[in-house]
Amino acid sequence: MLRIPKWLLIGGCSLLAALILFLAVPGGIKMVAAKPESVRLPAVMYHHVLNQSDMLGDYVISPKQLDEDLRYIQERGYTPVSAAELQAYVAGEGELPERPILITFDDGYKSSFVYAYPALKKYGMKGILAVIGIHSEYYSEIDDDNVNYAHATWDELRQMFESGVFEIANHTYDMHEESSPRAGVRRKAGESKADYQKALREDIGTNQQLLEMATGKTPTVFAYPFGFLDEDARAVLDELGFTMTMGVAERVNTVTRGEPESLRELGRYNRPYGVTTQSFFDPIFAEAEREAAAK
Template sequence: MFLTLVFHEIRPQKEIDAGQRPIHVADGYEDRLPLPLYNSTENFSEQMSYLKDNGYNFLTLEQIKAFYENATPLPDKAILITFDDAYQSQKKYAYPILKALNIPAVLFEPSGWVFEEASPYAEAFSQVLSFDEIAEMSDVFTTANHTHHFHQRHGIEESRCMWESPANVAADILRNNDFVTDTEVFAYPFGLYNVKSITILEELGFKLAFTTKPSFNSKSTNPLELCREVVPYTFTMTDFKKMLGEL
């Protein structure tokens, strides 16, 4: 059994207090990142240090694939750290913390959002990194598929992967595979998916796919419907320990 955590924006609390921000992405898609998807640098540092100091074992995607494909046992207190969308704050604030603690993580990269050229850190926007900036974090982050241009939504119940034809979805996903290091692992945009989404990934040969449903993952969990826990900035350490199943 293992737990997967998902983060988006990691910012100082004073920046979070300024409120929700519009995203700024290369393909021009417009949206706003909900505040529950932010976590503060202060909390994130304390949470990662707590995991490191209390014997948690940080997983790689290869270990999880082996767990489902070959029944290879996972270590006790197994945890996977993931990030979505490749925001600037992940490099500015999260990456140094993870590197200092020697904690590996996965970055689900929507390649159509990623810029060709780097820009100065934008406090007023949830701005995405450049390809070169993502590559500079490869000693910590493994990149995986989060669609190319299909990281879009209608409301809170339907993503573009759900309304486009299977052929178009498959083509977009395969296009993203040109930009990531692990081409067998996917995260559903916004955590939204349906039976069609799972079928497309099965036909494309994906081994793992992550939702945003909260829970632990066990051997009985469908590897194309893996759960992830969002860690919001409002969490206290007591809340965090409850998520870990310690309280």
């Protein structure tokens, strides 16, 4: 009588058990889904740039400090990216540099044209300029180009956009007020959802039209005034074609391929005067790099 080795019997039973288990599981072998590809994205929020010491503060820095910031960003190996690059990455149509960073300027001051625009060009960098329409409209109609308070004109916005240095974002037409009754794009007390969304649609839509006429391109980026959010605003922003929005929460972002929501309410670090470049950026870069290493 032929004797079958014990090891062969045990091995055969194991293979049979594995086959039964495979057949019993619908779809056979289950693959563990790969973790979505993502990048860590720090974002810096500038406002005004002035060469006047008595006006420097939380939202106004000097041209010298801006130049130091941009040089340090470059030295640390970070590459400023555009909204278009981020949107393409999320859509699965492009790649991002190893260390991306977003550089933004809110409000659309003339100082962005006078100081920020040439500084970014000097370093071969890109930025996003969020424009309050009513102010650019006003200063396009009068002869007042005082850099201390004036806003960029339509012609200046067009020049910055066509250069490829600045993308233009919508910062509302005339809702940049921090106090009540509305406070940014928040809903007024007692205002119905329909009335609220109608007001947003009219204001933000007006700015979309003006910015499109000025630059030839309808903005796809919206910057919330003061970072004030309202859930019922999102449907209007979607309707108007925005695929990227920016707030003011100070955090490093995670932008994920295939997840459009990862471009919503992006956090940004406000850049004040009086803090050295290294003291401002080092904690931000440390957080971005620590989280990137942990992925």
